[in-house]
Amino acid sequence: MKVQLKIRQRGLIIVAVPLLLVFGLLASLASLLHQAEVEISQEVHSKEIVMHANKLQWHVFSADANLLAYFLQKDPGHLRRYQRRRASVNEEISNLNSLLSGQPQRLAHMTKTAADVDHLFSVFNRFEKFAEEPVALAAMLRGRGYFREMEKSIDKVGADLKPLIASAEQAAEASPAAQARNRQQIQAVIFGGMLLTVLLAFYLTFLFGKGITSRLQVLTDNAERLAKQLPLSAPLEGSDEIASLDRVFHYMADELAKAAAKEREATERVRLIIASMPVGLLVTDQNGLIDFLNFTTEQMFGYSSSELVGQPISMLFPASKAGSPEEFMKQISAKSTGKISELMAGGKGEREFPVEFTLNEIQMAEGPKLLAIILDITERHEIQKLRQAFVAMVSHDLRTPLASVLGFLNNLSMGAYGDIPEKASKKATVQEKNIERLISLINDLLDLEKIESGVIQLVLAPTSIHSVIQHSVDAVHTLAERNKVKINILDTESDLRITADSDRLVQVLTNLLSNAIKYSPADGAVTVSTMEDPRQIEVRITDCGPGISAQHQEIIFERFQQVESADGIKRSGTGLGLAICKTIVEQHGGSIGVNSKVGTGSEFWFRLPQTASGQQGTHERSI
Numbered sequence: 220m221k222v223q224l225k226i227r228q229r230g231l232i233i234v235a236v237p238l239l240l241v242f243g244l245l246a247s248l249a250s251l252l253h254q255a256e257v258e259i260s261q262e263v264h265s266k267e268i269v270m271h272a273n274k275l276q277w278h279v280f281s282a283d284a285n286l287l288a289y290f291l292q293k294d295p296g297h298l299r300r301y302q303r304r305r306a307s308v309n310e311e312i313s314n315l316n317s318l319l320s321g322q323p324q325r326l327a328h329m330t331k332t333a334a335d336v337d338h339l340f341s342v343f344n345r346f347e348k349f350a351e352e353p354v355a356l357a358a359m360l361r362g363r364g365y366f367r368e369m370e371k372s373i374d375k376v377g378a379d380l381k382p383l384i385a386s387a388e389q390a391a392e393a394s395p396a397a398q399a400r401n402r403q404q405i406q407a408v409i410f411g412g413m414l415l416t417v418l419l420a421f422y423l424t425f426l427f428g429k430g431i432t433s434r435l436q437v438l439t440d441n442a443e444r445l446a447k448q449l450p451l452s453a454p455l456e457g458s459d460e461i462a463s464l465d466r467v468f469h470y471m472a473d474e475l476a477k478a479a480a481k482e483r484e485a486t487e488r489v490r491l492i493i494a495s496m497p498v499g500l501l502v503t504d505q506n507g508l509i510d511f512l513n514f515t516t517e518q519m520f521g522y523s524s525s526e527l528v529g530q531p532i533s534m535l536f537p538a539s540k541a542g543s544p545e546e547f548m549k550q551i552s553a554k555s556t557g558k559i560s561e562l563m564a565g566g567k568g569e570r571e572f573p574v575e576f577t578l579n580e581i582q583m584a585e586g587p588k589l590l591a592i593i594l595d596i597t598e599r600h601e602i603q604k605l606r607q608a609f610v611a612m613v614s615h616d617l618r619t620p621l622a623s624v625l626g627f628l629n630n631l632s633m634g635a636y637g638d639i640p641e642k643a644s645k646k647a648t649v650q651e652k653n654i655e656r657l658i659s660l661i662n663d664l665l666d667l668e669k670i671e672s673g674v675i676q677l678v679l680a681p682t683s684i685h686s687v688i689q690h691s692v693d694a695v696h697t698l699a700e701r702n703k704v705k706i707n708i709l710d711t712e713s714d715l716r717i718t719a720d721s722d723r724l725v726q727v728l729t730n731l732l733s734n735a736i737k738y739s740p741a742d743g744a745v746t747v748s749t750m751e752d753p754r755q756i757e758v759r760i761t762d763c764g765p766g767i768s769a770q771h772q773e774i775i776f777e778r779f780q781q782v783e784s785a786d787g788i789k790r791s792g793t794g795l796g797l798a799i800c801k802t803i804v805e806q807h808g809g810s811i812g813v814n815s816k817v818g819t820g821s822e823f824w825f826r827l828p829q830t831a832s833g834q835q836g837t838h839e840r841s842i
Contacts, residue, residue, distance in 0.1 A: 238460060244412045245467055251408060252471060255401040259478045265391035266485045268318050272384045273492055275311040278304045279339065279376055280497065283369055286343055298347075305343075308336060315383075325383060332379040339372040395584070405471075406446055413442045434461050441468045448475065499574075499593035502581075507532045507548040510588065519574075519595055521567030532591065537565035552578060552589075564593070572597045621661070625654045677720040677806060684715040684756060688747055691728035695736060703741040706732070709748040715756050717827050723803045730796040731760045731823045738764035738821070755809070755829050761822045767815040776801040776811065800825070 282304035289297035312333050319326045346369065416439055438461055441451045451472050455462040499516035503509050509527050517523055520535055527534075531544035532551075554560045555578040564574045575594040580587055628651045630636060632644060639647075692706050699706055728747075735745040739762045746761045767775070776797045804811045804825045815821035 240415060241460060241464060244408065244415060245464070247408050248405065248412070248467070248471065251401055251405045252474060255405070255478065256474070258397045258401060259481060262391050262395070263481055263485050264318065265387040266488065268315065268387040269384055269391065270488060270492055271311050271314045271318065272380050272387070273496070275308060275315065275336075276377060276380060277496065278307040278311060279336070279373060282308065282343065283373055286346060287366075290346070290349075301343075301347075305340065308340075312336065325386075328379070328383060332376060332383070335372065335376050335379055339369070339376060342368050342372050409442055409446050413439065413446070416442060438465050438468070441465055445472050445475075499591075499595075501532060501591040501593065503532050503589045503591065505587065505589065507544055507589075516593065519566065519593065520564070521570070535564055535566075536562055537569075537571060551576070556580070561596070564595075573600050621654055621658050625651060625658065628654065677723060679718050679720055681716055682719045682721040682724065684717065684749055684758065687721055687724045687728060688749075688758070690721075690725050691732055692747070694725070694729045695732045698733060699736050699745070702736050702739070704736045704739045705742075705744045706736075707744055707746045709746060715749055715751055717756055717829065719807055719827060720803075723807075727800045727803050727825065728758065728760070730800050731825075734796070735760050735762035735764070735821070735823070738762055740764070751829065753829060755826045757824055757826045759822055759824045761820065763820045766817040766819055767813065767821050768817060772813055772815060775813065 282301050285297045285301035285304060288294070289301060312329075315329055316326065316333075319329055416435065434455055437452055437455055444451050445468050451469055454469050455465040496513060496515060499519050500511075500513045501509055501516060502511040509530055509532055512524055512527055516527075520527075531547075533544040533547040536547070536551075551560075551562075555576050557577075557579060559575050559577050562574055562576045563571055564576075565571050573596050575596055577592040579590045579592075581590045582588075628647050631639065632647050632651065688708060692708065695706070732745065732747070739745055743763045745763075746759075748759045748761070750757045750759070801811050804827070807827055809825055809827040811823075811825040813821060813823050
């Protein structure tokens, strides 16, 4: 009896040891599977964050584009689309807040992003009301401020989302490596289990006979299939350990299949987002050979993906055909890496169009790649052409007839058409001044537009500051006498020289002197002085007028801003003179400003870079 008990205990031990090993293997597999599920869940979560953040950016950009389209075309359809985009933006913010719950730092960053979006919507609301106004020149000029403010707000939203997207992308990129390690560990455990299973099969065959061999063969076959990710055989029947282990293999196979399906779904979702982005995206290797492009790029250039993949990116830019693709990549990398450059692109059928091009290096699983972002700016160039055409129209179709009317009124006042009543003569004189003021406004506006559009060129040459001051004082001498204002020039003995356009500097100084004279009291004085240091020359125009309030000092160099002095008297003027002065000085590489206190007069100044020693010659620079 004792012998039988010992034999039974020994048999239990012999059976229990292999079973404990099997259970340890199952525990390891279950732990690794759970870890794999966690990694997959984290990857899917990170990719969802990237997807919703990109959709948020896209809806913001689309809302901006729809609102601008409504401003330009007055089509209610654009306004409805803009309102739908606004609703989509709020929806994406809600989605991101849900995804980031439990992550206080990211959620706080998202709260800041939502606040910036609210600020952007407030700008959109103001611009929407502004867009209801009739499109006119003054409205277009005032609209530029809204455009800049919207662009800054959109850039701020993009900057807020950038670290969130980067961290989520980093987490998503790190997940496949962790999953690969888990799969390797699972495979190692499975292969170890396979070995253990084989040994156990021989052991159990010896103990329990040949009846169990077929079941172990099925189990071994399923283990091999699981390692190779092949469909498993039908599950074993029964409630013994072999059947349980086989069911675990089937469970593992099902879970791995689900994980693979989720990974494919997430990959497809990211691919669809990239394909639907409204800008062209290209991925190339370090030699410029195209690896990937989105649907927008296909539409932009007229080529299919199969036609471009494997081709050099230089084939999309006709200016590069004269050189080799390698030389083009060197040039474009130096010009566009990390910054925006403007290039002339070429589509299918020799169609050429301007684009903005940006190049950035990205790290991918197969190594470093280059990401090219391409934006078609044909519409922007068309708007510039319309602006230039408008300037030409104003110059020819408006200024010429006004000059004719002014000449007629001059002749009428001088009696060229016979005597006219005194009342009519006074009316004609008033109209002469009104037309002169209108012609002055048109001339100032045309000068400003030509300078900013590059039509006028600076003729740069060594120039004497004393000569510029003297010519400017001569130009306003009559105005000074009429207003009984004396002009004093200090430092007349020094002959300071700079490289500049003397005619344009005379225009700047004449305008500043005219303003100083108009705002100075009778028997007052205006002083012109200069000061130099090794880097720059400064010219000052000081008057003894009533001064300018602080709030007006911040805006007087903007277009159509009249200098309202502290005495409350608003002098005549176009409101463009100081804007022209600012543009000319800045195109010389200098700066302009004003120092003033109410009741103590004003001091306008501008600073220009000092001439280098021995600099000679004359050249032109487009402005």
